Amino acid sequence: MKLQQLRYVWEVTRHQLNVSATAQSLFTSQPGISKQIRLLEDELGVEIFARSGKHLTRVTPAGEAIVELAGKVLRTVDDIKHVAQEHSDERRGSLAIATTHTQARYVLPSVIGEFRQKYPDVALHMQQGTPKQIAQMVSEGSADFAICTESLELFNDLVLLPCYRWNRCVLVPKGHPLASGELTLERVAEHPLVTYVFGFTGRSQLDDAFKSRDLTPNVVLTAADSDVIKTYVRLGLGIGIVAHMAVDPVADSDLVAVDASHLFESSTTKIGIRRGTFMRTYMYDFVKRMAPHLDRETVERALAAGPRHEAELFKGIQLPVL
Numbered sequence: 001m002k003l004q005q006l007r008y009v010w011e012v013t014r015h016q017l018n019v020s021a022t023a024q025s026l027f028t029s030q031p032g033i034s035k036q037i038r039l040l041e042d043e044l045g046v047e048i049f050a051r052s053g054k055h056l057t058r059v060t061p062a063g064e065a066i067v068e069l070a071g072k073v074l075r076t077v078d079d080i081k082h083v084a085q086e087h088s089d090e091r092r093g094s095l096a097i098a099t100t101h102t103q104a105r106y107v108l109p110s111v112i113g114e115f116r117q118k119y120p121d122v123a124l125h126m127q128q129g130t131p132k133q134i135a136q137m138v139s140e141g142s143a144d145f146a147i148c149t150e151s152l153e154l155f156n157d158l159v160l161l162p163c164y165r166w167n168r169c170v171l172v173p174k175g176h177p178l179a180s181g182e183l184t185l186e187r188v189a190e191h192p193l194v195t196y197v198f199g200f201t202g203r204s205q206l207d208d209a210f211k212s213r214d215l216t217p218n219v220v221l222t223a224a225d226s227d228v229i230k231t232y233v234r235l236g237l238g239i240g241i242v243a244h245m246a247v248d249p250v251a252d253s254d255l256v257a258v259d260a261s262h263l264f265e266s267s268t269t270k271i272g273i274r275r276g277t278f279m280r281t282y283m284y285d286f287v288k289r290m291a292p293h294l295d296r297e298t299v300e301r302a303l304a305a306g307p308r309h310e311a312e313l314f315k316g317i318q319l320p321v322l
Contacts, residue, residue: 004036011026047060082278093282095123098129098138100134132154134148138272147270149267162269162314169241170260171230171258174256192239193241194220194237196223229242241260244261279300293317293319293320
């Protein structure tokens with residue numbers, strides 16, 4: 001059994017059993033990958049993949065267990081490399097962050113700017129996606145940190161570190177009826193809404209608020225991108241409900257942002273880290289820049305806690321509000 005064979009099996013699974021795409025991503029040949037997978041199956045005496053002709057069709061039950069273990073082995077190998085890097089040069093390496101548009105556009109620029117100044121030799125990679133995709137990236141090991149509000153709880157192998165709380169505002173054009181007077185859910189529900197796709201940026205709290213008052217909002221457009229929501233508010237499609245931190249006082253000066261924190265429960269943005277991740281010094285530094293209360297000792301205690309028990313560490317903590 002070779003590490004190369006385990007990597008081929010793992011990568012083929014990640015590429016939806018497309019051997020050609022896997023070969024391109026690994027800069028190798030398709031026949032070479034197929035041959036090594038066959039050799040591994042012959043050695044183990046089981047089929048990892050079911051086939052129809054030359055095509056892989058599904059992962060077998062035995063294959064599912066083997067793929068999961070292969071992922072653990074490959075992550076352990078990466079951790080060994082990270083240990084060596086940490087002791088040879090603690091200021092050089094890589095950091096992969098998976099996050100949503102709102103975090104990438106409005107929260108992370110200042111954090112990343114400071115981080116880059118201190119660690120210019122750390123290769124920083126940022127990937128965007130839905131909260132579920134983001135959590136999956138970290139769970140599978142293709143990203144180090146997941147930074148978002150929704151869906152992280154779906155993955156039991158992630159340690160969840162609360163960063164800050166935030167709430168929403170209603171965006172309307174100047175002169176709109178909601179720009180003045182008391183803002184209520186009933187008044188909001190009278191207008192067509194443009195807001196986040198379900199599963200993005202605390203959307204569940206928004207839906208729960210309307211449901212609790214037996215109101216059915218008229219959602220005419222949903223988007224994962226706050227800037228897209230603003231665009232359609234400007235076009236008159238409806239009023240926008242966005243994270244308050246996504247409002248730029250200068251760029252959005254043509255709109256009125258009406259505070260809606262009294263209408264909706266606040267949401268908490270968290271950092272998700274795969275349990276067992278080898279944390280390098282600069283990774284602890286990044287987390288602390290993101291959330292000053294998450295110092296190295298606190299993060300280490302959370303990583304050492306059992307599944308979901310890290311939440312006990314943060315009971316009663318006063319999180320900053322953005």
